[in-house]
Amino acid sequence: xxxxxxxxxxxxxxxxxxxxxxxxxxxxxxxxxxxxxxxxxxxxxxxxxxxxxxxxxxxxxxxxxxxxxxxxxxxxxxxxxxxxxxxxxxxxxxxxxxxxxxxxxxxxxxxxxxxxxxxxxxxxxxxxxxxxxxxxxxxxxxxxxxxxxxxxxxxxxxxxxxxxxxxxxxxxxxxxxxxxxxxxxxxxxxxxxxxxxxxxxxxxxxxxxxxxxxxxxxxxxxxxxxxxxxxxxxxxxxxxxxxxxxxxxxxxxxxxxxxxxxxxxxxxxxxxxxxxxxxxxxxxxxxxxxxxxxxx
Amino acid sequence: xxxxxxxxxxxxxxxxxxxxxxxxxxxxxxxxxxxxxxxxxxxxxxxxxxxxxxxxxxxxxxxxxxxxxxxxxxxxxxxxxxxxxxxxxxxxxxxxxxxxxxxxxxxxxxxxxxxxxxxxxxxxxxxxxxxxxxxxxxxxxxxxxxxxxxxxxxxxxxxxxxxxxxxxxxxxxxxxxxxxxxxxxxxxxxxxxxxxxxxxxxxxxxxxxxxxxxxxxxxxxxxxxxxxxxxxxxxxxxxxxxxxxxxxxxxxxxxxxxxxxxxxxxxxxxxxxxxxxxxxxxxxxxxxxxxxxxxxxxxxxxxxxxxxxxxxxxxxxxxxxxxxxxxxxxxxxxxxxxxxxxxxxxxxxxxxxxxxxxxxxxxxxxxxxxxxxxxxxxxxxxxxxxxxxxxxxxxxxxxxxxxxxxxxxxxxxx
Numbered sequence: 048x049x050x051x052x053x054x055x056x057x058x059x060x061x062x063x064x065x066x067x068x069x070x071x072x073x074x075x076x077x078x079x080x081x082x083x084x085x086x087x088x089x090x091x092x093x094x095x096x097x098x099x100x101x102x103x104x105x106x107x108x109x110x111x112x113x114x115x116x117x118x119x120x121x122x123x124x125x126x127x128x129x130x131x132x133x134x135x136x137x138x139x140x141x142x143x144x145x146x147x148x149x150x151x152x153x154x155x156x157x158x159x160x161x162x163x164x165x166x167x168x169x170x171x172x173x174x175x176x177x178x179x180x181x182x183x184x185x186x187x188x189x190x191x192x193x194x195x196x197x198x199x200x201x202x203x204x205x206x207x208x209x210x211x212x213x214x215x216x217x218x219x220x221x222x223x224x225x226x227x228x229x230x231x232x233x234x235x236x237x238x239x240x241x242x243x244x245x246x247x248x249x250x251x252x253x254x255x256x257x258x259x260x261x262x263x264x265x266x267x268x269x270x271x272x273x274x275x276x277x278x279x280x281x282x283x284x285x286x287x288x289x290x291x292x293x294x295x296x297x298x299x300x301x302x303x304x305x306x307x308x309x310x311x312x313x314x315x316x317x318x319x320x321x322x323x324x325x326x327x328x329x330x331x332x333x334x335x336x337x338x339x340x341x342x343x
Numbered sequence: 344x345x346x347x348x349x350x351x352x353x354x355x356x357x358x359x360x361x362x363x364x365x366x367x368x369x370x371x372x373x374x375x376x377x378x379x380x381x382x383x384x385x386x387x388x389x390x391x392x393x394x395x396x397x398x399x400x401x402x403x404x405x406x407x408x409x410x411x412x413x414x415x416x417x418x419x420x421x422x423x424x425x426x427x428x429x430x431x432x433x434x435x436x437x438x439x440x441x442x443x444x445x446x447x448x449x450x451x452x453x454x455x456x457x458x459x460x461x462x463x464x465x466x467x468x469x470x471x472x473x474x475x476x477x478x479x480x481x482x483x484x485x486x487x488x489x490x491x492x493x494x495x496x497x498x499x500x501x502x503x504x505x506x507x508x509x510x511x512x513x514x515x516x517x518x519x520x521x522x523x524x525x526x527x528x529x530x531x532x533x534x535x536x537x538x539x540x541x542x543x544x545x546x547x548x549x550x551x552x553x554x555x556x557x558x559x560x561x562x563x564x565x566x567x568x569x570x571x572x573x574x575x576x577x578x579x580x581x582x583x584x585x586x587x588x589x590x591x592x593x594x595x596x597x598x599x600x601x602x603x604x605x606x607x608x609x610x611x612x613x614x615x616x617x618x619x620x621x622x623x624x625x626x627x628x629x630x631x632x633x634x635x636x637x638x639x640x641x642x643x644x645x646x647x648x649x650x651x652x653x654x655x656x657x658x659x660x661x662x663x664x665x666x667x668x669x670x671x672x673x674x675x676x677x678x679x680x681x682x683x684x685x686x687x688x689x690x691x692x693x694x695x696x697x698x699x700x701x702x703x704x705x706x707x708x709x710x711x712x713x714x715x716x717x718x719x720x721x722x723x724x725x726x727x728x729x730x731x732x733x734x735x736x737x738x739x740x741x742x743x744x745x746x747x748x749x750x751x752x753x754x755x756x757x
Contacts, residue, residue, distance in 0.1 A: 050581040053606075057573045157407045163593050163622035172627030174605035181605050256602040257570040258626040261594040266568035301574030304563055312564035313538055315574065 052180045054302040060186035062294020063193035067248040068271035069286035071241030077217040078237035084144040087265035088151035093117040093246030094253045094260045098164040114246040121242030156262040163259035172255040189251035273323035279336020293319045390692040392462030398434045401461035404468045408445030413667045420671025431686035447475040484693040486700045488674040493540040506641020508723040510548035515728035516613045516639035517552040518749025525611045531559040533579035536590040545590025545615045572598040580608045587612045593620035600628035616640040621739030638731040642669040645738030673712035713746040723756035
């Protein structure tokens with residue numbers, strides 16, 4: 048039971064971080080209809096900037112500057128590339144983002160090398176324990192921060208003029224444009240928010256229990272992708288549920304690896320994708336995605 | 344995979360055919376005129392990669408890919424070594440350094456560019472690139488030193504793994520732990536390992552020791568991209584493991600130590616040599632690692648060779664040296680011994696160098712690398728390992744035990 052609860056708690060805290068990243072995918076898709084594959088490199092850029100700057104300017108300023116750098120990078124990608132290719136086929140845009148991702152990633156990998164860069168989190172590697180169940184403080188704080196950010200995002204999405212503009216653009220781009228909504232601005236802001244969310248997720252992903260920035264951190268974004276898809280790529284609520292589902296499934300599959308041995312070793316790595324496929328078999332638009340209706 | 348005597352013989356026979364075939368082919372051996380050098384130079388036969396009194400060696404390293412930091416350290420050490428050493432007191436050595444970016448295809452292309460200019464390969468980084476180049480190295484009779492310790496690399500004729508293979512290495516680690524009373528017969532061990540050659544070879548060592556000592560083993564295979572070891576350690580904790588064994592990269596080591604500390608899983612951690620990087624000592628796992636991690640390693644630490652560190656830091660003041668520097672110096676020293684032997688035999692052709700490499704026995708690098716018993720195809724070149732532990736010393740690790748041959752090494756190495 049202890050093992051189960053420990054794994055569950057870990058899964059939820061990891062899932063909250065996946066949800067932050069998945070939320071970035073979703074708002075970019077809603078605002079610009081682009082499936083963005085740049086998140087892995089944005090995540091690594093955030094983590095790398097924070098780690099590199101912490102030594103010289105201190106932890107908190109480094110976090111702020113690191114988040115700003117990542118948001119700026121997302122903004123530049125949107126303005127220089129995505130915005131100029133507006134009207135191109137969705138698949139072309141997705142492939143363009145893969146190209147951008149590879150360019151940024153290659154440079155970051157070169158900068159990081161094979162060493163481990165450390166982010167000096169003030170809470171370090173301490174853990175929070177209830178009885179024999181433990182969770183690292185880093186993950187606990189991550190969970191709280193993710194919950195606050197997601198709640199704030201939902202509020203902004205519902206009540207702010209940007210949220211309304213974005214929802215209108217997602218609903219019917221042409222009509223929204225005719226109503227005076229500047230889609231370019233909505234899209235740029237969406238990329239900035241996604242960049243911020245990726246950097247915040249990165250801050251916690253490179254802390255206990257996975258301390259240190261190494262090039263493999265980018266792979267986390269790939270696991271958040273199924274979270275966004277199974278929740279429904281155009282559903283913000285779906286990103287949250289999808290993230291939690293994937294986080295829990297992954298932790299359980301890794302923790303009960305021996306019992307799942309008949310499925311082969313390393314099963315936990317494929318779990319996010321198996322869950323995604325299973326959900327899509329029954330709900331092709333994802334758990335909360337908009338069903339495409341065609342009148343015949 | 345062990346080669347039987349018959350298949351070893353067959354490989355040697357095949358190699359000798361190749362030698363004969365290439366001997367009769369394109370280039371006639373030219374004599375290195377040598378003038379003014381040591382007495383040996385005039386009588387030495389040479390072919391590819393030797394001009395006058397200069398030997399050209401190839402380096403296929405990674406200066407921009409995932410192993411860039413390690414590649415830089417090893418290459419800097421190679422360069423520094425050959426700046427201060429000569430072959431036979433006569434020949435200077437120059438290095439043709441090329442960056443593969445850890446991409447096998449790039450490695451193959453770069454090799455074809457240097458193929459006709461190098462006598463041997465001072466360094467080829469990465470198992471995938473070594474494996475990709477194996478057929479060419481074999482047909483070109485290239486002597487090569489890789490910076491990986493997988494058993495599969497020992498199957499390439501002419502390729503000299505710089506120490507014990509991963510299975511022998513970790514078995515030596517177990518031997519140390521048994522002797523120190525940190526592990527008992529019948530205990531339970533949790534082993535986390537990468538999928539692929541590196542992990543598979545490491546876990547083979549654990550399985551062999553487990554069979555000999557009645558250990559119960561819980562295996563957890565992960566991908567190199569998996570960073571969070573919470574689930575695996577939680578599983579080990581509920582199974583009550585007495586030891587965590589690792590054949591992973593430093594990132595996972597940090598995660599294992601942090602989670603084990605958080606969960607109060609107070610057991611030793613035994614690692615293959617790539618699990619450690621000096622950067623680990625700056626993270627939150629540092630204190631736990633300094634008291635719990637034991638690394639079985641083919642090379643010694645800077646702590647035991649302060650002069651090496653000083654020399655390196657004088658030449659590269661901005662670098663933060665890893666144990667890759669020791670590997671680099673060690674493999675250069677081995678190459679020097681091979682080339683010296685070939686030179687003394689009067690044959691600095693590729694064939695002559697390969698013969699000298701194959702005849703080499705009891706290689707001593709002055710304590711940098713474990714003593715090498717010789718390079719036989721399919722066999723671990725050494726039965727010995729150092730035991731290192733992270734510590735606040737230059738280079739980040741201190742030697743707990745000097746090179747030794749553990750109880751299980753001979754059986755595993757064959």
